[in-house]
Amino acid sequence: MELIEEAPHRFRIDPHGPMRVPGVVFASRKLLNDAEKSLEQVVNVATLPGIVGASYAMPDIHWGYGFPIGGVAATDVADGGVVSPGGVGFDISCGVRLLAADTDQKGLESALTEVMDGLDRAIPRGAGPGGVWHLTGPGQLERILRGGSRYAVGEGHGVERDLVRCEDGGAVADADVDQVSARARERGLGQVGSLGSANHFLEVQRVDEVYDETAAAAFGITVGQVCVMIHCGSRGLGHQICTDHVRLMDRAMTRYGIKVPDRQLACTPVESPEGQRYLGAMAAAANYGRANRQLLSDAARKVFHRAAGIRLSLVYDVSHNLAKIETHPVAGTRRTLCVHRKGATRAFPPGHPDLPDDLREVGQPVLIPGTMGTASYVLVGVAGGDAFSSTCHGAGRVLSRHRAARAVGGRELRARLESAGIAVRPRSLRGLAEETPEAYKDVSEVVAASEGARLCRTVARLVPLGVVKG
DNA sequence: ATGTTC
Numbered sequence: 317m318e319l320i321e322e323a324p325h326r327f328r329i330d331p332h333g334p335m336r337v338p339g340v341v342f343a344s345r346k347l348l349n350d351a352e353k354s355l356e357q358v359v360n361v362a363t364l365p366g367i368v369g370a371s372y373a374m375p376d377i378h379w380g381y382g383f384p385i386g387g388v389a390a391t392d393v394a395d396g397g398v399v400s401p402g403g404v405g406f407d408i409s410c411g412v413r414l415l416a417a418d419t420d421q422k423g424l425e426s427a428l429t430e431v432m433d434g435l436d437r438a439i440p441r442g443a444g445p446g447g448v449w450h451l452t453g454p455g456q457l458e459r460i461l462r463g464g465s466r467y468a469v470g471e472g473h474g475v476e477r478d479l480v481r482c483e484d485g486g487a488v489a490d491a492d493v494d495q496v497s498a499r500a501r502e503r504g505l506g507q508v509g510s511l512g513s514a515n516h517f518l519e520v521q522r523v524d525e526v527y528d529e530t531a532a533a534a535f536g537i538t539v540g541q542v543c544v545m546i547h548c549g550s551r552g553l554g555h556q557i558c559t560d561h562v563r564l565m566d567r568a569m570t571r572y573g574i575k576v577p578d579r580q581l582a583c584t585p586v587e588s589p590e591g592q593r594y595l596g597a598m599a600a601a602a603n604y605g606r607a608n609r610q611l612l613s614d615a616a617r618k619v620f621h622r623a624a625g626i627r628l629s630l631v632y633d634v635s636h637n638l639a640k641i642e643t644h645p646v647a648g649t650r651r652t653l654c655v656h657r658k659g660a661t662r663a664f665p666p667g668h669p670d671l672p673d674d675l676r677e678v679g680q681p682v683l684i685p686g687t688m689g690t691a692s693y694v695l696v697g698v699a700g701g702d703a704f705s706s707t708c709h710g711a712g713r714v715l716s717r718h719r720a721a722r723a724v725g726g727r728e729l730r731a732r733l734e735s736a737g738i739a740v741r742p743r744s745l746r747g748l749a750e751e752t753p754e755a756y757k758d759v760s761e762v763v764a765a766s767e768g769a770r771l772c773r774t775v776a777r778l779v780p781l782g783v784v785k786g
Numbered sequence: 787a788t789g790t791t792c
Contacts, residue, residue: 407787444789503789514787555788717790
């Protein structure tokens with residue numbers, strides 16, 4: 317694969333074969349070690365009907381289903397542009413929420429063990445069923461799919477301000493619950509308010525360093541402050557929706573004369589019935605994901621308040637696995653695009669009309685979950701950023717789960733983290749070992765490359781005090 | 787990511 321370094325942290329793959337646009341990869345040479353397979357996926361995505369600009373990849377690019385994780389692709393809706401479930405991923409609406417406590421680390425110190433034990437009891441996690449909410453019936457699930465965080469807050473599990481600080485005000489309006497299969501509903505019924513497994517987590521963190529005082533002040537965070545970060549998605553419901561609609565599109569694709577180099581890129585035009593059905597189901601999963609994070613926030617707030625009298629206010633909630641209809645300039649004119657972000661975070665610049673009033677001048681908060689025992693980051697969107705206002709989403713795996721678990725024992729890893737002052741509440745030691753920090757790229761390098769590529773600016777670095785894992 | 791292989 318020929319990569320042309322056209323600017324610092326920016327590589328181009330010139331169009332060849334059926335590519336409609338170039339590939340553009342934002343990264344350092346080091347981060348692109350062993351990236352050959354995922355770069356082929358960048359090339360494959362560049363062949364999609366209606367794609368505009370480029371097939372983009374963020375510095376945390378790695379191999380995914382059809383599209384690379386860390387991929388951004390926008391298609392022109394009025395020009396036959398397609399939507400592809402593989403461009404969103406299986407964990408629809410997976411995302412991150414950051415809450416800021418009304419105390420610094422000293423104010424938590426004596427209560428940390430009690431808080432962690434409380435979270436251990438209150439936060440459902442791991443594979444399979446279990447959630448903080450026990451639904452009273454299918455009607456309630458439909459209200460979640462339509463109302464997202466807005467419904468959870470309306471039921472008393474949060475405050476109005478939570479919605480202001482949540483992407484899309486806590487819910488998207490275009491959810492179509494009829495496109496959510498019986499099987500997807502069944503799987504979603506028992507998992508409302510749960511973390512799931514793998515790299516999903518709830519962490520108690522401390523703001524270790526602030527790089528941009530103005531943005532940090534607007535976001536409501538300061539050095540030494542305690543925060544809570546929640547990383548989770550739409551569980552089995554989103555997974556089932558992706559499975560269902562990939563199958564539907566795979567069958568329908570030929571009717572639209574679409575040929576893709578990899579079946580996992582199954583897609584149909586945004587304006588086709590199949591495209592609309594997928595987007596309606598995806599929106600329902602997006603709302604489920606937001607409600608999920610809202611209910612986990614509510615559970616965490618109760619623990620913090622009961623154990624330590626600490627209150628938590630929402631900094632922001634943003635997804636890194638979604639397709640959204642947005643307007644962006646393309647070759648000088650504003651176009652309506654379907655922007656796929658898969659393992660990539662929306663990063664609106666200062667002045668964007670969709671930002672809350674009190675954040676509009678500084679830009680959108682971008683939340684980057686790191687790995688256990690390392691760090692997480694808060695970034696901010698910048699003007700003039702490429703890739704349709706998108707940036708990275710996390711560290712990116714380098715070791716398979718199997719290899720990670722062979723590299724370190726769960727007991728040994730827990731001891732290592734505890735001796736580094738990080739309280740750990742894992743559900744399984746095997747699951748903990750699979751998430752050992754060595755299994756991931758250095759999140760600091762990913763963030764530095766993203767800023768170097770002018771996709772965002774670094775605002776703050778957060779370090780873990782306690783980890784709740786699936 | 788995922789009732790970790792329909």
